[in-house]
Amino acid sequence: MKPAKFDYIAPSTVDLAIEALVASNGEGKVLAGGQSLLPLLNFRMARPSILVDLNRIEGLSYIEDREDRIAIGALTRHRDLEHSPLVAARLPVMSAAMRHVAHLAIRNRGTIGGSLSHADPAAELPMLAMFYDASIAVRGPKGLRTIAAEDFFVDALTNCLEPDEIVVEVEFPVLDHDGWAFEEVARRFGDFALASIALSVRRTETKLEGARIAVMGVADTPLRLREAEQELVALPLDAQLPERFSEIVASKVSPNDDLHASGEYRTHLLKQLSKRALRTALEAGERTA
Ligand SMILES: Cc1cc2nc3c(=O)[nH]c(=O)nc-3n(C[C@H](O)[C@H](O)[C@H](O)COP(=O)(O)OP(=O)(O)OC[C@H]3O[C@@H](n4cnc5c(N)ncnc54)[C@H](O)[C@@H]3O)c2cc1C
Incomplete structure (x- = not known):
């Protein structure tokens, strides 16, 4: 048409x-x-x-190091994030996730401002914004305001912007973590995810001291699983932890059935991905602990 x-x-x-x-x-x-x-x-x-x-407006495409945060202009393309050494060094979970965003031709044109504003519940950048506690800077006729990622995504394909507001910048705090992982399943590489998890942990040799968990594809918006973060940290750091963690994560979501997958299947996928993600994050942490 x-x-x-x-x-x-x-x-x-x-x-x-x-x-x-x-x-x-x-x-x-x-x-x-x-x-x-x-x-x-x-x-x-x-x-x-x-x-x-927006494409003729200068100064909306940049990735800038602001010490404890990385600022990204709204018109920055997915491919620039995927290949940025600064993003790889300072926002490694984002760096790992970006190659899963759609296909090369789409990554060449798609922008971070567009992806956040489109608010697809199975899109990587909205989930990363939740994972990192990003701040989204928005300009409108009343001036500039900053919106926390957690307040930005209202429903599937729905954000909290007024019709005359424009996303101009997104700031991602640089995280203090010992290990991290990003896991995703899509039917074909580059398709929207059926389920995905981003995870990071802080740990000593004997216990976890902090965790951060975001998931997508299992609700109408990406989710930050704050309760699961606390429950994970309270558990003993032993061989059963990944299995127990996967049960915790599964208990926090109840995806609907849709054309692409049943809710039960999405939950099953998320459970498997959670296990794998925690193992990866713990192994990386072990090397640095
Ligand atoms: C076949 C296909 C597969 C895809 N797979 C994935 C995937 O796996 N993962 C993924 O994350 N994405 C995927 N996408 C989406 C892709 O990442 C898009 O680039 C992204 O969703 C939108 O970005 P855009 O810059 O193209 O926005 P546009 O298409 O230009 O705009 C999208 C929406 O956002 C609004 N908007 C855009 N910029 C702003 C702004 N600065 N301020 C306010 N509103 C704004 C527009 O008005 C519109 O409503 C896929 C797309 C296609 C076509």
């Missing part, structure tokens, strides 16, 4: 882009990489009166 008729503007500044969105009275849409929006237009599932293209 072809999209319904729309106007198009490619402003040179964020202020002009906001002006165009305000003038559209909620009928306009921001265009970034177009990898999710254009299919929606073609299927006429979205019918904006105007597309406000």
Whole structure:
């Protein structure tokens, strides 16, 4: 199919882009990489009166070291994150996850601002934003505001932005961890995940001191499993831990059946991935403990 008729503007500044969105009275849409929006237009599932293209705005694509945080401009492409030595060194869980994001052609165009705003419950960057406790900086007619990732994702494909707000930057805290893992199952490499987990641990030789867990593909939004983090740390660090951990994680989710998989199958996958992820994270931690 072809999209319904729309106007198009490619402003040179964020202020002009906001002006165009305000003038559209909620009928306009921001265009970034177009990898999710254009299919929606073609299927006429979205019918904006105007597309406000961000691609001519300078200074929205960068990856910047701010000591305890890494700041990423909204127009930064998935492929830049995948190949960034800074991301590999300072946000290794993100670095490992990025090659699972779609296919090369899509990673060349797709942006972090677009992925977060699209809020697909099986997309890697929204889950990573939850995992890292990212802050999402947003500009609109009332100025700049910062939204915690946990408040940003409201439902499947739904975020908390006003129609005239634009994501301009995302800040990811650099984590203090001894071991980490990212695990995902998709039907074909590059497809959206059926289930996935990001995990990091802090440990001594004899016990866990901290954990961080986020999962996706098993609810309408990515989930941070804070209760499971506490329960994991309270358990003895022994050979049974990965098995027990997988039970804990499975007990925190109840995915629905859908076209791609039953809820039961997604839970089963998540259990297996949890076990594998904890083993990997603990082994890495053992080498550094
Ligand atoms: C076949 C296929 C497979 C895919 N597989 C995966 C996958 O496995 N994992 C994954 O994570 N993603 C996957 N994607 C999605 C891909 O990562 C997209 O790039 C991403 O979801 C959207 O980014 P974009 O920059 O292309 O956004 P666009 O398509 O341009 O926009 C998406 C939405 O976000 C809004 N938007 C864009 N930028 C901003 C901004 N700065 N501020 C406010 N709103 C904004 C738009 O108005 C629109 O509503 C897949 C896509 C396709 C087509």
